[in-house]
Amino acid sequence: HDSLYLAAESNLDTIFGHVSALKPGLIIVDSVQTMHAAGVEGVAGGVAQSRAVTAALTTLAKSTGIPILLVGHVTKDGNVAGPRVLEHLVDVVLNFEGDKQSSLRMLRGIKNRFGATDEVGCFEQTATGIREVSDPSGLFLSHRGSTPDGSAVTVAMDGVRPILAEVQALTVDPVAKNPRRVVTGLDSNRVPMVLAVLQARAGERTNDKDAYVATVGGMRILETATDLAVALATWSSLHEKPLPPKMVVIGEVGLAGELRPVPGLDRRLAEAARLGYTRAIVPNTKVTATGIKVRKASTLREAISLLAS
Template sequence: MAKAKSAFVCTECGAEYRKWQGQCSSCQEWNTLSEIRLASARPGGSATTGRAGYAGDLSRDIVDLSNVDLSEVPRLTSTFAEFDRVLGGGLVPGSAVLLGGNPGAGKSTLLLQTACKLAQQRQILYVTGEESLSQVAMRAHRLQLPTNGLKMLAETSVETILAVAEREKPEILVIDSIQTMHLEDISSAPGGVAQVRESAAALTRFAKQTNTVLLLVGHVTKDGTLAGPKVLEHMIDASLLLEGGADSRFRTLRGQKNRFGAVNELGVFAMLEQGLKEVKNPSAIFLSRQEEQAPGSLVMVVWEGTRPILVEVQALVDESALGNPRRVAVGVDQNRLAMLLAVLNRHGGLFTGDQDVFLNVVGGVKVLETSADLAVLLAVVSSLQNRALPKELVVFGEVGLSGEIRPVPSGQERIAEAAKHGFLRAIVPRANAPKQSPRGMEVIPVDKLSDALEAL
């Protein structure tokens, strides 16, 4: 009997090796290699035919690029405008979407609300592997959702799920969650590298062949990354992350990968007794400020996907009692904060080497772009001087190592968003300054950090 072939896959980066080794050569992580069994060749197949029993003319599958149909694929709405925004306009038939998040973030709630509403017009199959059917029914009743028309299946065997899906022919297939699924011919336990990888591959293959929308739920590890092999992200078309702690009312849905829309698009939801409710104006939530302006508080405009969002950044600078002052940043990169403080010392003339610096972006928003540099520095200066900044002031701009203020993308839209929310002054890079300022707003263009400090 032939020995089953196996390989070792890194759970962090997806690199494959023939033998086990302690450290992955690609990502340099330790003890991340897991063994998977490789599928053996089926009888009747060969290296030349490529598929079992297929010996015809392979050239009939080849299509010239100029002859490909360019007609746009109609999208299916998820009944949530914020969900559709992150997806790039809706659900694409034949696509595989992975929804990840911490326990209690609302992944199952969001998909159950979507499935119940869509089941009134479309064929939906909801497969639950973690909860019983009665638990799902109790949640739907608590959320006051329409339950008629939604077909449910409590199963963890991928073969059984595919057989039922072949018979029912759903337009949308929901799998909750991929870590509980397993294939019979793989000996490892559910949730392992081999099971997650092969189960996702089989379900994605079915979705592509039948033009079915596949929605997968994935768990998140302690460090916030998606559990399972990294290769899972390469199989799917869109990877979404639902963020928000159990103590917060609001949840942010961020697109990390999307073949049909913009990456890093952000959707905001509020967790209520009736489930998740979309937030039409996220800027109004992140700007819940106090009546009396405090030193170190400033509003900035960040660009999330295809829209600007106003968020508040707070800085606290205090004299350090330690030999090595602390630098704590929540919502921005801590290394970038250290770099900006060095620029402030060199080109702004303000020394913070003996001060503890704490920075926080209100609302739990994670700022991934450099347009927050100028706002961060001005908030630090405000706290250092113990002088409050005007409440009607908004700031954005990238700060270079030589102290110059560099332009950022979509500057005109950022200024228009700030004017819409009633801000009267804006400090922006000179290259982003409009030819004509919005009515009632004073736009102050700056070239260097020293110019921005003088403008205060």
């Protein structure tokens, strides 16, 4: 392309010469760990070299007004590799992350000197490259029509972006003496707790059944707002009764069987209404929602009774 220039260079002084000659509108350095600065001890990618290279490129961006994107390696934990001072020197840190089993990729802000860090960009990895996903909720719903038994739709929050997610549960007679609890995509410690509350506070026998609980589409949800979806999906599987169509359920379940409010409830309901959902069961709290019929419940037992009404 006439306006795209590539330089296979790792010497910082050579890069500065190219910038002075071309005066580009954008500079991308891939990766910062391969660059080295003259006069600085250490190998490329080391602490001293990475610090010096990042400081020099930051000064270049501030003095010329040219935006510079630094591509950096990450550790196995997902943190930026190298000294932590790199994150302090730059203005914005973005993580491009995703699960190996899913085509969905998230661009997540970790640091931003000029704005909020709770915005999330959704993209899909395809054979022709990466494309934007304007409606990621569709990736995490297995159906658009009738609801099968053992399935409940909830609304999770990824930063400030609400995403509809489907929770599925399957309860069967145990093969072994001890019933199993198999969890995929959810908190493996919290799901057994919700099943215990379902039995103790709502009178549903779950201790003599194998329970398999999972999310659809490889989505991983760790927030407590999905507790009610787990409980009602399990109830649906136990009784082989599907939940009413076009219904979302949102709420945290306490050990006493009470439903607790969750943050961002109005935004979650607005997203559900936008996607055509007409009914919702939520905790008994103040809600401002339009386009969706909201039923409030104070306890898990009361939420189950609302399914038949």
